[in-house]
Amino acid sequence: MKNSSKPINFIENKIKSDLENGVVKRVITRFPPEPNGFLHIGHAKSICLNFGLADKYGGDCNLRFDDTNPEAEDQRFVDAIIKDVEWLGFKQNIRPKYASDYFDQLYEWAIFLISEGKAYVCELNAEQIREYRGTLKLPGRNSPYRERLVKENLSLFEKMKNGEISEGAMTLRAKIDMTSGNINLRDPVMYRIKKSSHQRTGDKWCIYPSYDFAHGQEDAIEKITHSICTLEFASNRPLYDWFISNLPVHAEPKQYEFGRLNLNYTITSKRKLKQLVDENYVHGWDDPRMPTISGMRRRGISPAAIRNFCDSLAVAKTDGIVDMAQFEYFVRDDLNNNSPRAMxxxxxxxxxxxxxxxxxxxxxxxxxxxxxxxxxxxxxxxxxxxxxxxxxxxxxxxxxxxxxxxxxxxxxxxxxxxxxxxxxxxxxxxxxxxxxxxxxxxxxxxxxxxxxxxxxxxxxxxxxxxxSIDCTVNLYDRLFNVPSPDSDQDNFLQHFNTESLIVLEGCKAESSLQKSVPG
The missing domain is CATH 2.40.240.10 (Ribosomal Protein L25; Chain P)
Structure with a gap:
């Protein structure tokens, strides 16, 4: 274990205790992005935490791609994510893995739950499933297909796998408790039919596991000791534990949640960032105004500045908003101390x-x-x-x-x-x-x-x-002109800062910049 004078957080306390008490022999963490977009500053905190803890305590961190949705995922995102993680400084510890590596095992475990009477094939459509699920105040209702015989469920699930059932006509659901106060335990979907080609497995599968079913089992397969995720997954933890306790897995990982990183004057929603790109508010995912890691790299921000910023943040059990000025301080400090000058x-x-x-x-x-x-x-x-x-x-x-x-x-x-x-x-x-x-x-x-x-x-x-050489200078500012653009969920674009990019033509730079390349 590497020495550090920095006070340790609640997750690190748990890791330290587990090692000292022999609960675990070697720390194994993971960073599991879905390859459907580019990583952003919020991901950077999770990357630094997971890889950093593994490094500090002499363990390993797995980079695992949650590639369970072939409709939204692409190899270019896989390549970009690997590049970003390596660029942040974790090249030595990187261990790329894929959820799709475990599709056969996950399928066998689904068969096991069906055979145990703990999963069933449901013919309710997505809208009906939502209706039957109930609300926070009203309990859910059992699906009319909930009490199917095991034999029938096995037969139908096999037909789903073989492509004999149309997309959306059936799902496989866990049989837990439709009256649970935790909506996530109201018979969640384990498998859905998606007749789309997968970027790694091709057309081998037309059924794909849900995140909730796949995630914990992937952790178990990889013998993850501390499954660290952001706070929005706290209500999913009972489901995570239910699957682990009801399957013949050879490890029992535990999930721990911490507050996600939210910066003011920007957004980190993949959907909204994609909207900025698709509607030409910015010039691609690596636009220097974007909070993506590729955008920050393009802007000239160093990985050390991002790591130092993330290291300064509290690892807490509540979400919070960090002032953009705090991030900019670490960027300025790093540039001032380490960057060559030019005029x-x-x-x-x-x-x-x-x-x-x-x-x-x-x-x-x-x-x-x-x-x-x-x-x-x-x-x-x-x-x-x-x-x-x-x-x-x-x-x-x-x-x-x-x-x-x-x-x-x-x-x-x-x-x-x-x-x-x-x-x-x-x-x-x-x-x-x-x-x-x-x-x-x-x-x-x-x-x-x-x-x-x-x-x-x-x-x-x-x-x-x-x-001197003629050049064009781009002056970048914050993407939005209000601290919390996300507070206006439907109209966040009305807060877009139209002066976030000012282009200056006819500038003159010293010749030493002739061979400079973008970050």
């Missing part, structure tokens, strides 16, 4: 160095990180003509140094990693707009203090005109 000018204003010959150089060596020499240096051209931001210059000499720490006519500023210079003269066009500023450099001021009597207002970024 880009969004709205260029031309500077002409009138005493360029005094520079006595045409290349400047700039440190990639102001506080980390180990990140290296880069060479950038320093020519007679440069670009700075228009907003970094003013022709108002009365501006106080405290309020405007940039370049002002007849005053000084330092170019980042370069010379101190003075603004000497302004050139305007026929409309009176400033088009160029003539400046003079102060020689021998690269990496040196300002000469006596010269006090630069501040430091500004710049690029060389001749070597």
């Amino acid at each position: 880009c000018v969004f709205d260029p204003l031309r500077l002409t160095v009138v005493n360029y010959d005094d520079a006595k150089l045409d290349q400047i060596k700039i440190q990639n990180h102001p506080n980390k020499p180990d990140l290296g240096y880069r060479e950038t051209k320093f020519g007679k003509t440069l670009f700075i931001e228009k907003s970094d210059f003013s022709d108002d000499e009365t501006l106080s140094r405290k309020k405007f720490k940039r370049l002002v006519i007849n005053d000084y500023v330092r170019l980042r990693g370069s010379f101190i210079l003075r603004a000497e003269k302004i050139i305007k066009d026929e409309k009176g707009s400033i088009t160029e500023v003539l400046v003079s450099i102060i020689p021998n001021t690269i990496g040196a203090d300002a000469p006596e009597g010269i006090k630069p207002r501040g430091v500004i970024h710049w690029v060389d005109q001749d070597s």
Whole structure:
């Protein structure tokens, strides 16, 4: 077990107790996504928790795909999920498994429950099943097919398997208690007919197990010791335990629930994220505005920032909403500490160095990180003509140094990693707009203090005109302009932030960015 000074949560307490008391010999957890979409920040918390606990206590974590719904699943989602988990830093511990690996065993266990009189084939349609199930206040009613003989149930289930029954005409249901206060125990569906080709098993099966039937048994097959899931599955735990206790499984996993991660100013519903993509509010699942892991990677957020954020969150028994600012803090902190710098000018204003010959150089060596020499240096051209931001210059000499720490006519500023210079003269066009500023450099001021009597207002970024590259800059903001877009269930799109993407054309970047690639 790895040492950690961080206080342990209730799940970790349980793991520690189980190990100390010999309840388990080796910790095995799992992360079981359905391959019907892309992972998002909420999944990241579960990934970090499950893989992190397994790593800390010298165990294993299985990446298991819950591929029990062939209509919604696709291999591209499988590939994307594996890529995301590995990118987050868990490549060494990854053990891809699939629910479809266990279809034969699950089918045999379904036969076992039928033979024990604990499952039956039902001919109620989906709407009728909902009606018979009752409500939280009203008990359910038994299906008219509930007391079928075992022999008949076995025969009908075999016909379902062989494709002799039309889709939606029959289901296999567990026979538990239609009057239970827990609606999940009111004879839940175990198998439904879906005549769709499966991405792994092809057309071998036309019946597929439900999540509730498959999940616990998959945990048992894999000998999962601690089945950790989010709080919305708490009411499913009695059903999870019922199947485990009524089947001849060789292990008895236990389910534990924790509060899911909800961030404000965004959504994590797969259905709603898909709607954003399908209706062209965003440019795909990896749009940098999306809360998907692929979107965050595309935006330049590092896996370390996501892991550090997830590690900072409480593992509690209640749901909560985390302020987006907290996530952004970890992103900024990581970028500030670890990212090489480069310069880009969004709205260029031309500077002409009138005493360029005094520079006595045409290349400047700039440190990639102001506080980390180990990140290296880069060479950038320093020519007679440069670009700075228009907003970094003013022709108002009365501006106080405290309020405007940039370049002002007849005053000084330092170019980042370069010379101190003075603004000497302004050139305007026929409309009176400033088009160029003539400046003079102060020689021998690269990496040196300002000469006596010269006090630069501040430091500004710049690029060389001749070597700079033209680029487009995308400025990203939060997807929604209200903290809780999900609170308006039907009209969440009305809160979409139309300024979440601002595209700037005609920007100028230093040449070191020429070979940069998206995250």
